Amino acid sequence: MRLNNYQGAVFVGSDIYRLAAYGKNHPLSIPRVGSVIDLCHHMGWLNVQNYVESSPASTCDLTRFHSMDYVDAVKGVDKAGKSDAQNREIYGLGTIENPVFTGLFDRAAMSCGGSIHAAELVLNGGCAYNPAGGTHHGRPSAASGFCYFNDPVLAIYRLLDLGLSRVFYLDLDAHHGDGVEAAFTDDLRVATVSIHEQRRWPYSGVESNPANRVWNFPVPGGFNASELNFLINEVVLPLADKFSPDAVVVTCGADGLAGDPLSTMELTNISLWSAVSELRAVSPRAIVLGGGGYNPWTVIRCWAGLWATIAGCNIPSSLTVPAVDLLNSLECDLVDEEDINPSWLNSIVDETEELPVRPEIENLALLQAA
Numbered sequence: 001m002r003l004n005n006y007q008g009a010v011f012v013g014s015d016i017y018r019l020a021a022y023g024k025n026h027p028l029s030i031p032r033v034g035s036v037i038d039l040c041h042h043m044g045w046l047n048v049q050n051y052v053e054s055s056p057a058s059t060c061d062l063t064r065f066h067s068m069d070y071v072d073a074v075k076g077v078d079k080a081g082k083s084d085a086q087n088r089e090i091y092g093l094g095t096i097e098n099p100v101f102t103g104l105f106d107r108a109a110m111s112c113g114g115s116i117h118a119a120e121l122v123l124n125g126g127c128a129y130n131p132a133g134g135t136h137h138g139r140p141s142a143a144s145g146f147c148y149f150n151d152p153v154l155a156i157y158r159l160l161d162l163g164l165s166r167v168f169y170l171d172l173d174a175h176h177g178d179g180v181e182a183a184f185t186d187d188l189r190v191a192t193v194s195i196h197e198q199r200r201w202p203y204s205g206v207e208s209n210p211a212n213r214v215w216n217f218p219v220p221g222g223f224n225a226s227e228l229n230f231l232i233n234e235v236v237l238p239l240a241d242k243f244s245p246d247a248v249v250v251t252c253g254a255d256g257l258a259g260d261p262l263s264t265m266e267l268t269n270i271s272l273w274s275a276v277s278e279l280r281a282v283s284p285r286a287i288v289l290g291g292g293g294y295n296p297w298t299v300i301r302c303w304a305g306l307w308a309t310i311a312g313c314n315i316p317s318s319l320t321v322p323a324v325d326l327l328n329s330l331e332c333d334l335v336d337e338e339d340i341n342p343s344w345l346n347s348i349v350d351e352t353e354e355l356p357v358r359p360e361i362e363n364l365a366l367l368q369a370a
Contacts, residue, residue: 008126009311011046012114013037014054016107017132023099027262027294028146030332032303033132035296039304042323043348045313052121054114054130056106057154061116064161065153065183070141074148078105091142098143108148111135115151118287119158122247127286129310131303134251134291136177137202144179145202146292152251153183155287156190159247165189168245170236170279171196172228172272173253173291174263176205176216180251185212191243193236195219195228197256197263208368215239217368221264223256224355225271232275235365240282248283250276252306253291254299258350259341261334262294268350269302273309280310296330297344305348315348323348 018034040046062071073091077083081102083094094100111132118128130151138150156167169184171177171194181204184190191213194205198218205216217231240248252272256265280286288310293299308315319327327345343351 008122009050010121010126010128011040011051011307012054012118012121012128012130013051014110014114014132016103016110019103019107021101021103021107023101026099027334030294030296031330032293032296032299033290035300035326035330036131036303036307039300039323039326040307042320042326043304043308043313045304045308045311050311052117054110054117054132056109057112057116057149061154062109062112062149064157065140066138066149067141074108075105078103093143097146098148104148108135112149112151112154115155115287115289116158119155119162122285122287123162125284127280127288127310129288129307131290131307133289134173134253136171136173136251136291137175137179139179139182145175147179150179150183152177152180152249152289155289156180156184156249160189164246164285166243166245167191168240168243168248168279168283169193170248171251171253172256172275173251174255174260174265175200175253175292176202176218177251178202178204181205181214185209185214188213191239191245193217193239195231197221197223197265200263213243215368217364219265219364220358220360223265223267223361225268225352226355227357227361228267228271228275230357230361231365232278237278237282240279245283247285247287248279249287249289250279251289251291252276254293254302255291257293257295257298257302259298259335259339260293260295262292268352269298269305270350270352272302273306276306277309295335296332297327297335297340300330301327301344301348317347317349319346319348
C-alpha cells in the first residue's frame with residue numbers, strides 16, 4: 001500500500017548545530033544544519049507546531065549500540081580538549097578524520113538524541129526529520145568517517161524496542177552505509193539498502209547479501225538523477241514493498257549532489273526529494289536523516305527543500321530576501337569561487353536535465369538485486 005500523507009511531519013532540531021565544530025580545516029566545519037533551520041524559517045516552512053527541540057541521548061541510550069568504554073572515551077577526550085596515542089589507536093578519536101573539538105560529546109549525543117526522539121515521534125504514524133542525523137559510519141567502539149556515534153542504528157533500535165518488527169533502511173549518501181549494514185547484517189528484522197559511489201571510502205558495499213536482507217548498489221561516477229530514479233523504481237521500491245516494513249529510515253546524504261567536493265556523482269536535489277517521498281509512501285512511519293555533504297550551498301538548499309517536500313510546503317521559484325541573503329553569505333574553502341553555480345545563490349530547486357540511464361546501471365540493478 002502506498003500512502004500520500006503530509007500529516008504528522010515534524011522537524012527535530014537544536015541550536016547546538018550553530019556552534020563551531022570539527023576545527024577550521026575539516027570538511028564538516030562548514031555551516032549546515034543551523035543554516036538549514038534558518039532557511040526553512042526564512043521561507044515560512046517552520047512553526048511551533050512542526051518544529052521540536054532535540055534532547056541529547058543519554059549514556060543508556062548510547063550504550064544500546066556503543067560500548068561503555070568507548071562512550072567514556074568520547075567524554076574523556078572532550079573534557080580534556082585533546083586526544084592521545086591510545087585513544088587515536090583504539091577508538092579513532094583525535095585523528096584528522098575524527099578530530100577533538102569543543103563540545104564534541106554534546107553535539108554527537110544531540111544528533112543521536114534527535115534520531116531516537118524521531119523514532120518515538122513516529123510510533124503512531126507520521127514522519128520525523130532530523131537533518132543532523134545520518135552518522136552512518138560510527139562503530140560500536142570507534143569513531144569512523146567523521147562519525148562519533150551511529151544515530152541511524154540507535155533510531156532503528158528504538159523503533160524495534162518500541163515493538164515494531166520490520167524496519168527498511170535506505171542510505172542515499174555518496175559513501176557506503178557500512179556502520180548500519182554491519183549492525184544489522186544478522187538481524188532479519190532490518191533490511192538495508194545502500195546506493196553509493198563505487199571505489200570511494202570506505203571501499204565497502206561491493207556486494208549484496210539478499211539472504212541477510214542486505215543490498216548494495218555501488219554506482220559509477222557521474223551517477224545522475226535519471227539513474228537514481230531508475231534504481232528507486234525498478235529495485236528499491238519492489239524490495240521495500242516485498243519487505244512490507246513497519247517503518248522506513250532514510251539517510252539522505254547530500255554529498256551525491258553535483259558540485260560536492262567529496263564525490264563525483266551528479267544528482268539533483270529534486271531526485272533525492274523524490275526518492276525519499278517514494279519510499280516514505282511505503283510505510284505509515286518514516287524517519288529521514290541527513291548525512292554527508294560538503295558544499296554548503298548544495299547541502300543547505302537540499303535539506304531545506306527536503307523538509308518542504310516532507311511537510312507538503314510549496315517551494316517557490318523566488319525566494320524571500322532573507323533566504324537569498326543567507327545563501328549569499330555562505331563560504332567554503334573546498335569550493336572554488338568560479339565553481340559556484342549562480343542558481344545556488346537565489347533558488348532552492350536545482351536545474352534539471354533529462355539524462356539517459358547507462359547500461360552499467362541497468363546491469364548493476366540486475367546483478368545486485370538478484
